[in-house]
Amino acid sequence: MxxxxxxxxxxxxxxxxxxxxxxxxxxxxxxxxxxxxxxxxxxxxxxxxxxxxxxxxxxxxxxxxxxxxxxxxxxxxxxxxxxxxxxxxxxxxxxxxxxxxxxxLIQPKNYLVEEVKEKNEETEEPYVILFVGPNGHGKTTTIAKVSHMLQKEGTGTVLAAADTFRAASIEQLEKWAQKLDTKLIKQGYGADPAAVCYDAKKHAQSSNKGAVLIDTAGRSELDKNLMNQLEKIKKVVQPDKTIYITEAVAGNAAVHQANEFNKKIGLDGFIMTKVDTDAKGGCILSISSKVKKPIYYIGTGQNPEDLKKFEKQWFIEKILPRN
Ligand SMILES: Nc1nc2c(ncn2[C@@H]2O[C@H](COP(=O)(O)OP(=O)(O)O)[C@@H](O)[C@H]2O)c(=O)[nH]1
Ligand SMILES: [Mg+2]
Missing domain, CATH: 1.20.120.140 (SRP54, nucleotide-binding domain)
Structure with a gap:
């Protein structure tokens, strides 16, 4: 061009x-x-x-x-x-x-790993991150990646299996916990997710783990009950960050959805997954511009190490037209 x-x-x-x-x-x-x-x-x-x-x-x-x-x-x-x-x-x-x-585009001043470290240096309290978003966009996989990133930096993690709704979701997170050699807190399917989160935070406090990563069931912003459930989780564990997971392939529907989540429960930022696929990725620009919250990381694959810091300049070069 x-x-x-x-x-x-x-x-x-x-x-x-x-x-x-x-x-x-x-x-x-x-x-x-x-x-x-x-x-x-x-x-x-x-x-x-x-x-x-x-x-x-x-x-x-x-x-x-x-x-x-x-x-x-x-x-x-x-x-x-x-x-x-x-x-x-x-x-x-x-x-x-x-x-x-x-x-x-909004890039965070501090990425999550740095924020966790900072809080851990200042207080005895674990840093709690609540991961939310639609089904299948990569919440559970991203939690494994964030845990891996934190563990590499010497921060102990507790994973909370608060998706007590979708079949096999607890087992999926459990497999990751085993693979990453970290703690999983779970109850049965149908259990109150807020109770799982409460247990996970308690466990982190008593075992001196630096971070609690909460996996939640995928949901639509239109499902009132499930949205209320997120509010309840927020009240019970008071997360330091509520992170919305959106896939780069989501297109424009994702903008409205993320905006509604933000209005209903309040978001602190985003992680955009599946950037390694043939995703066009422009939706993240629209989401960032609309919701005005930082994009922390991008997911670039299905393995724990496939998480990179989001950097504006890289992204702009990626989406700008050539010739
Ligand atoms: N290629 C690729 N696949 C991903 C990425 N993140 C997640 N996935 C895949 O997307 C699917 C759904 O992920 P999952 O974590 O179960 O989504 P959830 O329903 O939001 O918990 C799985 O097959 C993951 O392996 C990514 O960054 N790149
Ligand atoms: Mg999941």
Whole structure:
């Protein structure tokens, strides 16, 4: 896209130059004019660019609402700006696009591992993280990854099997606990998830473990009972962080869903899973812009080590159109 843009801008600046060197002017005037004359970006010069950008953003699943907003911001930044050459204009344009995207994405000041460490240094209390989100987006797997990350840093973990709803969910977390050699707290299916969380926190306190990671049943924001259950868990264990797990393949439906979760129970941030698949990932930009909470990590596979810090610049490079 940018090569095309550069070409277009080259023509634009050349046209300006043609105007400058009209035969009547003396050589001296010509040179002066050439040096002094700057091209000012007009709306029509960037129309095609904005259209290309719009298509590119939509094609990676950025929402229409956000795409419009980004286009407007970029237009306001660029129209009227003075540039000396096509190269400059292409550079300024790209810089503006990147800056605009950067503003919409929130990266945490401290990632979870650092936050846990900080709290553990200050108090005797374990750091409690509640993982929520729709079914199948990767909550249980992400808990294994976060536990692995913490354990590698020397922090003991307790996993709470508070998905007492879906068949095999307790066994799934139990397998991870065995594999990672960490503690699992569970009750039977149908048990009150808040009670499981309470036990897990108590266990962490008495055994001096630094973090409690709570697995919950996947749910829709429309299910009142299940949403109330999350509120109850929050009251009982008062998590330090409530993290929403969303898969990068989720597309635009995820934006509304995450926003509703935030309105109903309050979220502190996100982890985006399945970035290793052919996910387009644009939904995370829309979610971040809408809910205004940081994205902590990205999931890049099905193994415990497949969790990376979310970094804005990496993400922007990933979704920006090329050529
Ligand atoms: N490729 C890939 N698969 C993942 C990732 N995270 C989770 N999964 C898979 O997605 C499926 C659902 O994950 P699970 O943790 O059970 O989701 P939950 O229902 O939210 O607890 C499982 O097959 C996981 O292995 C990821 O980052 N990349
Ligand atoms: Mg699960």
């Amino acid at each position: 940018f090569n095309k843009l550069k070409q277009k801008l080259q023509n634009f600046v050349e046209e300006e130059k043609k105007v400058e060197i009209k035969p009547k002017a003396s050589l001296e005037t010509k040179i002066k004019k050439k040096v002094k004359r700057k091209a000012q970006i007009k709306e029509k010069d960037i129309t095609e660019l904005l259209e290309n950008l719009e298509l590119s953003l939509l094609s990676v699943d950025v929402s229409l609402e956000l795409t419009e907003k980004l286009k407007e911001n970029i237009k306001q930044e660029l129209v009227g700006k003075e540039v000396k050459a096509a190269e400059d204009l292409a550079e300024i344009t790209l810089k503006t696009i990147k800056e605009t995207l950067t503003q919409e």
